[in-house]
Amino acid sequence: MKRFKLRTGPLLLAAGLGLAASASWGAESLQDVLKRRNLSQQDLLAAAKTYVPTGKRDEFMAFSSGGQSGQVIVYGIPSMRIIKYLAVFTPEPWQGYGYDEESKAVLAGGRIDGKDITWGDTHHPAISETNAQYDGQFLFINDKANPRLAVIDLRDFETKQIVANPIFKSEHGGAFVTPNTEYVIQTAQYAAPLEAKKFYPLEEFNEKYRGGVTYWKFNRQEGRLDPSQSFSIELPPYSQDLSDFGKGPSEGWSFTNSFCSERYVGGIEKGRPPYEAGCSAKDTDYLHVINWKKAVELFKQGKTTKINGHDVIMMETAIKEGMLFLIPEPKSPHGVDVTPDGKYMIVAGKLDTHVSVFSFDKIMATIKAGKFESKDPYGIPVLSMQDTLYNQVSLGLGPLHTQFDSKPCVAYTSLYVDSQVAKWNYCEGKILDKISVHYNIGHLMTMEGDSANPSGRYLVALNKLAIDRFNPVGPLHPQNHQLIDISNDKMQLLYDMPLPLGEPHYAVAISADKLKPGVRYKVGTNSRTDKPSEGAVRAGEEKTVRTGNTVEVFGTLIRSHITPETIEAEVGDEVIIHLTNLERAQDETHGFTVSTYNVHASVEPGKTSTVKFKADKEGAYPYYCTEFCSALHLEMQGYLLVKPKGWKPTKTEMAKQSYTEADYKKQIKKIADTQAVIDSVVAYITSVNYKDFPEVVAMVEDAFDQAGKIPAVTAKHEAAAAKKDWENANLWAEQVWQYQVKTADLGLRAKTYLEQNGAQKVK
Numbered sequence: 001m002k003r004f005k006l007r008t009g010p011l012l013l014a015a016g017l018g019l020a021a022s023a024s025w026g027a028e029s030l031q032d033v034l035k036r037r038n039l040s041q042q043d044l045l046a047a048a049k050t051y052v053p054t055g056k057r058d059e060f061m062a063f064s065s066g067g068q069s070g071q072v073i074v075y076g077i078p079s080m081r082i083i084k085y086l087a088v089f090t091p092e093p094w095q096g097y098g099y100d101e102e103s104k105a106v107l108a109g110g111r112i113d114g115k116d117i118t119w120g121d122t123h124h125p126a127i128s129e130t131n132a133q134y135d136g137q138f139l140f141i142n143d144k145a146n147p148r149l150a151v152i153d154l155r156d157f158e159t160k161q162i163v164a165n166p167i168f169k170s171e172h173g174g175a176f177v178t179p180n181t182e183y184v185i186q187t188a189q190y191a192a193p194l195e196a197k198k199f200y201p202l203e204e205f206n207e208k209y210r211g212g213v214t215y216w217k218f219n220r221q222e223g224r225l226d227p228s229q230s231f232s233i234e235l236p237p238y239s240q241d242l243s244d245f246g247k248g249p250s251e252g253w254s255f256t257n258s259f260c261s262e263r264y265v266g267g268i269e270k271g272r273p274p275y276e277a278g279c280s281a282k283d284t285d286y287l288h289v290i291n292w293k294k295a296v297e298l299f300k301q302g303k304t305t306k307i308n309g310h311d312v313i314m315m316e317t318a319i320k321e322g323m324l325f326l327i328p329e330p331k332s333p334h335g336v337d338v339t340p341d342g343k344y345m346i347v348a349g350k351l352d353t354h355v356s357v358f359s360f361d362k363i364m365a366t367i368k369a370g371k372f373e374s375k376d377p378y379g380i381p382v383l384s385m386q387d388t389l390y391n392q393v394s395l396g397l398g399p400l401h402t403q404f405d406s407k408p409c410v411a412y413t414s415l416y417v418d419s420q421v422a423k424w425n426y427c428e429g430k431i432l433d434k435i436s437v438h439y440n441i442g443h444l445m446t447m448e449g450d451s452a453n454p455s456g457r458y459l460v461a462l463n464k465l466a467i468d469r470f471n472p473v474g475p476l477h478p479q480n481h482q483l484i485d486i487s488n489d490k491m492q493l494l495y496d497m498p499l500p501l502g503e504p505h506y507a508v509a510i511s512a513d514k515l516k517p518g519v520r521y522k523v524g525t526n527s528r529t530d531k532p533s534e535g536a537v538r539a540g541e542e543k544t545v546r547t548g549n550t551v552e553v554f555g556t557l558i559r560s561h562i563t564p565e566t567i568e569a570e571v572g573d574e575v576i577i578h579l580t581n582l583e584r585a586q587d588e589t590h591g592f593t594v595s596t597y598n599v600h601a602s603v604e605p606g607k608t609s610t611v612k613f614k615a616d617k618e619g620a621y622p623y624y625c626t627e628f629c630s631a632l633h634l635e636m637q638g639y640l641l642v643k644p645k646g647w648k649p650t651k652t653e654m655a656k657q658s659y660t661e662a663d664y665k666k667q668i669k670k671i672a673d674t675q676a677v678i679d680s681v682v683a684y685i686t687s688v689n690y691k692d693f694p695e696v697v698a699m700v701e702d703a704f705d706q707a708g709k710i711p712a713v714t715a716k717h718e719a720a721a722a723k724k725d726w727e728n729a730n731l732w733a734e735q736v737w738q739y740q741v742k743t744a745d746l747g748l749r750a751k752t753y754l755e756q757n758g759a760q761k762v763k
């Protein structure tokens with residue numbers, strides 16, 4: 001079997017050892033394993049429900065907030081395998097996020113008051129919707145601490161845009177989207193003066209501090225939020241909290257609840273009672289009911305005031321135009337969740353055992369009748385709870401958030417204090433089941449559970465505390481996401497997954513078949529703008545350009561080679577390096593770094609990335625590919641030479657090796673053997689319908705790229721041999737073999753793929 005010549009010895013050896021070991025374990029029966037691992041039948045059942053066999057995929061994909069990490073965590077359901085971290089508000093080295101110029105430009109969008117903010121407190125991810133159903137195109141997530149919003153494109157799972165809220169100082173009630181993703185909502189949490197960098201004392205809290213809600217316009221075509229078409233509504237300083245958009249009959253309205261509508265500002269150091277006491281003194285807070293479609297009209301009519309250059313509909317206008325109402329809700333509520341049919345708004349009490357189900361029909365009828373029980377101190381009409389409530393159900397202690405089942409009227413609500421999930425029927429107002437979770441659940445998530453069409457099946461409890469559930473790792477514990485089977489009447493706890501990255505707040509899960517991300521970019525793409533990169537070049541066009549004190553490199557990456565192999569600069573030069581990955585094969589990413597200059601790029605197939613730095617110290621700095629991309633990955637290297645100003649060479653020749661004619665003959669034999677392998681693989685591939693497999697076509701194109709370099713290099717080793725220059729003859733011949741190995745490697749990968757995917761013989 002000639003083709004094994006291409007595989008290296010140690011690899012074969014390792015494979016052999018693995019085989020021997022598994023053969024001996026294979027003798028154990030299922031009963032033996034249950035006994036040895038002390039597992040029950042119940043455990044076995046749970047395992048069978050979550051286990052995704054090797055090589056198989058998950059049914060749903062979850063996008064979880066990464067809390068204080070400023071990232072998003074992607075995992076599969078039901079396996080609970082973490083698949084990726086998405087870099088959003090925080091630099092992330094693996095993806096080059098914050099270390100290459102393209103991603104730095106995205107992060108720069110999130111600067112506030114001219115300063116970089118390199119972390120985020122992510123809370124609520126939202127998947128873009130079409131007709132109130134998840135469409136799998138975009139993901140949005142908010143930063144509570146520094147009020148910002150990010151857009152992630154699910155075609156490549158990369159963050160494309162960060163915008164900073166122009167008038168808030170914090171933000172919690174976002175991201176939630178309208179049923180067709182025209183707008184993404186953000187609501188202020190902690191009230192503050194809306195004008196940037198303006199001081200007012202807390203004594204003027206009621207007059208000068210304000211909350212609000214921002215509606216960010218999303219341009220789906222561009223895949224970007226459009227600040228010029230976005231606006232806010234000024235609201236009282238009531239600590240606006242979570243929000244949701246209406247859908248179906250309630251489309252056009254948004255709902256935002258609040259806490260601390262007492263407008264208490266603490267001051268324990270001055271002898272005043274603390275925040276917690278002052279903020280929960282009243283029995284109720286306010287649910288804000290807003291006609292956002294009307295707000296859009298007012299914005300378009302210019303009935304706004306510019307604050308920090310941003311359009312704000314002032315409270316007075318909102319009241320006058322009849323688009324803003326308040327409804328008392330049980331005190332310190334948390335989530336407000338619109339039912340899949342859009343008829344009810346469910347508000348969880350937090351400090352109350354009740355969950356209140358408000359009826360949209362009743363709210364509308366009351367507004368129409370002009371039946372207001374009072375006005376708040378700012379003149380906003382207040383609807384009575386009595387007139388608008390559909391029912392109230394006592395679920396347990398600390399209800400927080402609600403998600404929905406595929407079965408009509410069935411909802412799940414998290415009970416923080418009880419550490420339980422309650423399954424209940426909101427139409428009939430009765431509890432159906434309860435299950436304990438570990439511990440202190442915050443959000444919960446069912447599959448597509450906040451869309452118009454929830455899929456049921458699974459529920460994930462996002463628990464705030466793990467306490468004793470995992471092997472101890474010191475005082476800082478991971479969070480615990482617990483998978484629960486909800487396909488039957490009784491809920492069954494299946495699995496605990498530690499989440500070791502920040503405190504995830506909310507998560508959303510989408511049917512995996514709705515996601516169709518690409519595996520490569522069009523060659524020369526700036527992935528952060530989705531446009532051709534100005535630094536892109538094709539193979540053979542690589543160049544280094546010096547202008548003044550700038551050295552600009554237009555280079556390429558392909559197994560196992562960085563072009564150029566040396567970059568020369570003088571101390572003080574600005575160095576800009578653009579690199580295009582010429583590969584087309586799936587998962588052939590190259591990384592790039594330069595020693596001690598704090599730059600890094602992850603260059604996936606087709607992408608062009610740019611790193612930039614000042615060569616402020618003389619010396620020789622190796623650069624290399626940071627992804628183990630091929631057998632000769634370690635050789636994917638080069639030198640940045642930073643010379644002192646005015647430096648002159650004293651030695652002009654490179655050191656020589658001693659190669660002989662016999663060495664050259666060996667090389668020629670090796671090349672002939674390898675060519676035979678390539679020929680046999682090519683014969684196989686062209687004998688089948690490989691063109692029907694886009695994956696294979698990409699690999700074949702890459703293989704031809706490599707093979708295409710062979711004739712020119714063959715001419716070089718033959719010319720050197722004719723001059724008996726055995727060093728050059730040997731090295732160029734070796735290079736021919738390198739191209740052959742890469743060609744063959746791709747060919748074999750393509751062949752295996754075709755064999756496993758049922759390629760058919762063609763005549």
Ligand code: RUQ
Pocket residue numbers: 123124172242334400401441442443505506
């Ligand atoms: S939060 S635990 Cu959504 Cu930020 Cu409720």
Ligand code: CUA
Pocket residue numbers: 559560561589590591625626627628629630633634636
């Ligand atoms: Cu390219 Cu390692």
